[in-house]
Amino acid sequence: MANIKFVNVKKSYGNHVIINNLNLEIHSGERLVLLGPSGCGKSTILRMIAGLEEVTDGDLYMRNERVNDIPPGKRNVGMVFQNYALYPHMTVKENITYALKVKKVPKHEIEKRLDATAEFLQLKQYYDRKPSELSGGQRQRVALARSTVKNSDYFLLDEPLSNLDAQLRISAREALMDIHHEYKQTMVYVTHDQIEAMTFGTRIALLNKGELQMLDTPENVYHRPANIFTATFIGNPPTNILENVHYTNGLLTIGKQSLQLSDDWKNYVEKSTYHQIVLGIRPEHIHLTKSPQAGSIRAKVKHSENQGSNFAIHLDVEGENIIAIEAFNIFKAGEEVFVNITMDEIHLFDKATENNLGYPENIIRKKKVASGTDEHLLEVLQ
Numbered sequence: 001m002a003n004i005k006f007v008n009v010k011k012s013y014g015n016h017v018i019i020n021n022l023n024l025e026i027h028s029g030e031r032l033v034l035l036g037p038s039g040c041g042k043s044t045i046l047r048m049i050a051g052l053e054e055v056t057d058g059d060l061y062m063r064n065e066r067v068n069d070i071p072p073g074k075r076n077v078g079m080v081f082q083n084y085a086l087y088p089h090m091t092v093k094e095n096i097t098y099a100l101k102v103k104k105v106p107k108h109e110i111e112k113r114l115d116a117t118a119e120f121l122q123l124k125q126y127y128d129r130k131p132s133e134l135s136g137g138q139r140q141r142v143a144l145a146r147s148t149v150k151n152s153d154y155f156l157l158d159e160p161l162s163n164l165d166a167q168l169r170i171s172a173r174e175a176l177m178d179i180h181h182e183y184k185q186t187m188v189y190v191t192h193d194q195i196e197a198m199t200f201g202t203r204i205a206l207l208n209k210g211e212l213q214m215l216d217t218p219e220n221v222y223h224r225p226a227n228i229f230t231a232t233f234i235g236n237p238p239t240n241i242l243e244n245v246h247y248t249n250g251l252l253t254i255g256k257q258s259l260q261l262s263d264d265w266k267n268y269v270e271k272s273t274y275h276q277i278v279l280g281i282r283p284e285h286i287h288l289t290k291s292p293q294a295g296s297i298r299a300k301v302k303h304s305e306n307q308g309s310n311f312a313i314h315l316d317v318e319g320e321n322i323i324a325i326e327a328f329n330i331f332k333a334g335e336e337v338f339v340n341i342t343m344d345e346i347h348l349f350d351k352a353t354e355n356n357l358g359y360p361e362n363i364i365r366k367k368k369v370a371s372g373t374d375e376h377l378l379e380v381l382q
């Protein structure tokens with residue numbers, strides 16, 4: 001049972017509070033990704049699990065035991081750092097086996113584990129090389145092997161792929177998935193890269209300024225963001241947020257124009273408690289046309305950005321900036337166009353709390369059917 005549980009955990013350096021009141025349970029054997037902008041406290045959380053940082057207040061449990069005062073060496077944790085932290089004067093073989101020798105693991109057992117791991121990560125031919133004689137990807141595999149041979153219950157990874165190029169990242173991610181499949185450790189993976197989080201995590205813990213914003217599967221984080229921060233952090237371009245909308249009787253009014261809500265949404269909003277509604281729409285859920293369609297609203301094209309496989313069209317809707325994604329760049333700056341929104345895909349938030357109001361039953365059901373696979377998510381996030 002290699003679970004991890006933070007209960008009311010606080011971390012501060014002097015008067016500077018980094019983590020305010022963290023409550024987070026990581027299941028045994030899952031791949032949990034800690035995601036969030038730079039400085040939000042991801043590495044600090046990982047380092048508290050490793051025992052490299054003390055918990056200022058609250059309780060941290062591993063295997064259901066309180067570990068606040070247990071030193072790092074006794075937590076049965078393997079860790080991979082962004083810079084790999086290999087010993088430059090040691091060979092690959094020595095780097096991989098060093099920790100086992102220090103722990104006085106019997107020689108035949110060390111050889112057995114080394115062989116299995118090196119075979120698995122294709123490192124045997126590099127045994128006698130020093131880290132300086134390896135490529136970035138090979139060094140990264142040595143760092144993974146060094147943690148893997150420890151057979152630890154927990155595998156902690158701090159931006160382990162950020163020094164690799166795009167191609168190597170994919171193969172390194174596959175190697176990590178294979179390691180997890182084979183050894184089934186509890187993996188906690190820190191990144192600020194949403195694509196990495198989506199592809200690697202069985203669940204994502206999204207953080208901002210030391211506070212947990214959402215803890216859920218990649219699908220739910222994308223399709224049902226808990227709040228405005230989550231909606232705008234996940235997705236590229238981010239979710240459009242329209243703050244100046246007013247709800248009355250099934251209509252969302254933006255300036256002089258209105259969007260008609262479906263009966264499901266109307267009933268749902270009228271049963272909800274909120275102060276003022278904020279509308280969220282992902283750029284991929286907007287379709288532009290040159291002539292008006294049923295339910296469309298007018299907008300003016302500001303400019304467009306070539307994103308490779310598609311175009312991000314920046315628009316002005318009644319003084320609000322929104323972005324739509326289109327396959328073809330047939331819209332010119334200054335041109336009037338019509339915005340067609342897939343109304344089942346909208347998100348409504350409360351301006352005061354910034355929390356999501358939730359979704360009508362029918363729409364949740366439809367979303368489940370339509371939400372699809374990781375590949376779909378990746379396509380829209382790239």
Ligand SMILES: Nc1ncnc2c1ncn2[C@@H]1O[C@H](COP(=O)(O)OP(=O)(O)OP(=O)(O)O)[C@@H](O)[C@H]1O
Nearest residue numbers: 013016018036037038039040041042043044045192
């Ligand atoms: N030893 C320290 N003393 C004082 N402040 C620190 C210390 N270590 C980290 N911090 C501060 O704690 C905050 C969180 O740092 P942390 O490294 O956990 O963020 P992060 O989310 O991992 O960021 P990044 O993605 O940039 O690595 C930052 O504001 C950082 O400056």
